[in-house]
Amino acid sequence: MRRLALVGNWKMHTTPSQARELARELRERLEGIRDADIAVCPPATSIPAVAEALAGSNIAWGAQNAHWAEAGAFTGEISVSALRELGCTYVIVGHSERRHIFGESDEMVAKRLVWVIASGLVPILCVGETEAERELGQTEKVLTRQLERACADIEEPPAMVAYEPVWAIGTGKRAEIGDMEMAHRFIRERLAARFGSKAQGVRILYGGSLKPANVAELASSEEFDGGLVGGASLSASSFAELIARAIERRNH
Numbered sequence: 001m002r003r004l005a006l007v008g009n010w011k012m013h014t015t016p017s018q019a020r021e022l023a024r025e026l027r028e029r030l031e032g033i034r035d036a037d038i039a040v041c042p043p044a045t046s047i048p049a050v051a052e053a054l055a056g057s058n059i060a061w062g063a064q065n066a067h068w069a070e071a072g073a074f075t076g077e078i079s080v081s082a083l084r085e086l087g088c089t090y091v092i093v094g095h096s097e098r099r100h101i102f103g104e105s106d107e108m109v110a111k112r113l114v115w116v117i118a119s120g121l122v123p124i125l126c127v128g129e130t131e132a133e134r135e136l137g138q139t140e141k142v143l144t145r146q147l148e149r150a151c152a153d154i155e156e157p158p159a160m161v162a163y164e165p166v167w168a169i170g171t172g173k174r175a176e177i178g179d180m181e182m183a184h185r186f187i188r189e190r191l192a193a194r195f196g197s198k199a200q201g202v203r204i205l206y207g208g209s210l211k212p213a214n215v216a217e218l219a220s221s222e223e224f225d226g227g228l229v230g231g232a233s234l235s236a237s238s239f240a241e242l243i244a245r246a247i248e249r250r251n252h
């Protein structure tokens, strides 16, 4: 089995001072955990505070997006060099909120991915179908398109892919274990078709209404390499409990 990874996506929550507090509390609660890679992705403005609070701990940090140029006239965007200077390990790429609310295309996602990988940061490439696409039976078609286009210009597979069905994000409606397993298996097959045996090393995370109370069932599956957690990562106690339950189930 691949090593578990549990990543909190804080989205547009926390001011820098709130982020520092949350990070400090997480550090206390998660100290000593060695059986999983743990990280948080705060809003960009909170990364310096989080970096300071988590320096030297077992919790890494990352960003929610990054641009595909070193620098330039790109108002509102964030460069990978700035993220590296802030000690980031991870960058989320192609989150469905970027795609659906801010109109990011598969092509933009592909460019971001190239640059993130080239810069030595670890990408978490997000893919997933909407409710309408699922109802039309298009899940595999959508995943294929998103993966093929995002990976068009890279030689190595992204180290992490997050399967986040859009209908499960923030809805309280987590995917059933069977749906998660089918999607994760399919994603790995597509990655293998493109990258061969290197696809075996990719960690495929699940995201969408993951909670302390529902993580164990998914963690019992070999297809679950970890989680990308939204709402439940915004309180130190619930994120810590979610991590503990996932590890416990995995070690069971």
Ligand code: 13P
Pocket: 009, 095, 164, 168, 169, 170, 171, 172, 207, 208, 209, 210, 228, 229, 230, 231, 232
């Ligand atoms: P929720 O855990 O709040 O459903 O969010 C999932 C997500 O989008 C993580 O990136």
